[in-house]
Amino acid sequence: MISFGLKDFIDILLVATLLYYIYRLMKRSSAANIFSGIIIFIIMWIVVKQFFNMRLLGTILDKLVSMGALALVILFQEELRRFFSSIGTRRGNIFLLRLFKSKKQLGNHDDIMPIVMACMSMSKGKVGALIIMERNVGLNEYIASGDAINADITQRLIENIFFKNSPLHDGAMIIRNKRIAAAGCIMPVAHNTDIPKSLGLRHRAALGISQKTDALAIVVSEETGGISVALNGQFRLAVSADELENMLSNPENYLED
Secondary structure, three states, X not given: OOOOOHHHHHHHHHHHHHHHHHHHXXXXXXXXXXXXHHHHXXXXXXXXXXXXXXXXXXXXXXXXXXXXXXXXXXXXXXXXXXXXXXXXXXXXXXXXXXXXXXXXXXXOHHHHHXXXXXXXXXXXXXXXXXXXXXXXXXXXXXXXXXXXXXXXXXXXXXXXXXXXXXXXXXXXXXEEOOEEEEEEEOOOOOOOOOOOOOOOHHHHHHHHHHHHOOOEEEEEOOOOOOEEEEEOOEEEOOOOHHHHHHHHHOHHHHOOO
């Protein structure tokens, strides 16, 4: 007789929640179909092995499962990295993890307003810009790809860096610890097929860095002058000055539940 208790219910609920959480992460990288195929294969393996007790087919599937573990790590390397990174950066972290992780503030009102004012000014002049705000995940490798600046945050400096004739205007500016750390930095580009074609390379770079890290990325479109914010692998388009200020002041409130 099969017994089913509270522990079994909690076990099934936790597994279902974990699979759903992984599916959402896979969906952002266009790997949802592969993940669905793997789930179907696992269900077939369980049915063949446990219910029908087919020894030959079950043995073949066992070999595929044992060899497939390494293949999955290689196939979903980027997704697995993002999965474990998101565990340590999301709002719903376990309390124990919170004890060992400091909450990094992007800055106070005086630090944020020069960024907001510079973005609004560049938006009016249709000057393209990409500003990356470091949070808990370090951006050393991306800072090293650009030119070190290590300067105070000022509206004039930000606008000068992204001026169309400036040699650094094509790359990204990275702000760390309330200072402009570097400019002209190279960002990873997102290859999502569901990104609108109207969004250019800066938007893909902003989305790419927000997928790999917990950084907040601000984009000023050179074509439309629109301001967008990428955070946690998601875009917020047509952001106003007030919304941008609120996002920079309280990025945790804009993390997806």
